[in-house]
Amino acid sequence: MSRLIDLSHTVEHGMVTYRGLPAPLICDFLSREDSRRLYATGTEFHIGKIEMVANTGTYLDSPFHRYADGKDLSQLPLESVADLDAIVVRAPDESGRSIDAGAFRGLDLRGKAVLVHTGWSRHWRTDQYFEGHSFLTAEAAALLRDQGAALVGIDSLNIDDNSSGERPVHSTLLRHDIPRGATPRWASPRGAPALPRPQHEPCRAARSNERNKDSDPPLTPLRNGSKGSQ
Numbered sequence: 124m125s126r127l128i129d130l131s132h133t134v135e136h137g138m139v140t141y142r143g144l145p146a147p148l149i150c151d152f153l154s155r156e157d158s159r160r161l162y163a164t165g166t167e168f169h170i171g172k173i174e175m176v177a178n179t180g181t182y183l184d185s186p187f188h189r190y191a192d193g194k195d196l197s198q199l200p201l202e203s204v205a206d207l208d209a210i211v212v213r214a215p216d217e218s219g220r221s222i223d224a225g226a227f228r229g230l231d232l233r234g235k236a237v238l239v240h241t242g243w244s245r246h247w248r249t250d251q252y253f254e255g256h257s258f259l260t261a262e263a264a265a266l267l268r269d270q271g272a273a274l275v276g277i278d279s280l281n282i283d284d285n286s287s288g289e290r291p292v293h294s295t296l297l298r299h300d301i302p303r304g305a306t307p308r309w310a311s312p313r314g315a316p317a318l319p320r321p322q323h324e325p326c327r328a329a330r331s332n333e334r335n336k337d338s339d340p341p342l343t344p345l346r347n348g349s350k351g352s353q
């Protein structure tokens with residue numbers, strides 16, 4: 124029997140997953156309490172509202188992310204991203220930040236999801252996560268393309284070195300319709316940290332948080348009932 128593995132992190136209101144990008148807003152569009160006046164006695168609902176940038180938490184970069192004429196998520200065939208044979212390539216960050224073609228040479232990658240385990244995911248939800256992450260080199264991306272990898276995933280902040288404006292791995296993989304995923308939880312050697320459940324709060328309170336979205340250091344989550352600063 125096949126086993127299903129959840130690769131995703133729980134995304135919380137106000138959680139910063141990439142510096143410079145706004146934190147998600149998660150709130151009640153309709154609270155259970157407010158719904159009671161709309162329905163018959165004993166019938167109630169909750170309707171949540173989520174507002175966030177597309178690359179939050181565990182996500183998939185589609186070709187359109189990089190190229191205006193590339194496929195967006197809705198245009199990627201499901202067969203290209205789901206139920207793929209996978210191969211895990213261990214490239215511990217202790218042996219250096221950059222992961223070169225040598226890490227993949229000689230492996231059978233054709234049609235496979237290539238999941239690169241760097242160990243960087245152990246820094247998830249710490250300041251360290253944003254500084255000095257592991258990444259693939261341009262040569263590694265070229266090899267993955269040439270060897271027919273179907274999808275490439277990494278448990279790191281970014282598959283590219285983000286110390287300059289170049290993004291050769293994004294460019295090579297996404298030009299050739301190889302989606303790439305950031306899966307910070309999947310490879311966590313110690314398992315995922317225990318995270319609190321998303322907070323439920325009125326959208327009004329959440330919106331006050333949005334004004335601070337460009338702040339650095341990162342946003343801190345609003346407490347329940349917080350009105351935020353004016």
Ligand SMILES: [Zn+2]
Nearest residue numbers: 178184188293
């Ligand atoms: Zn990206």
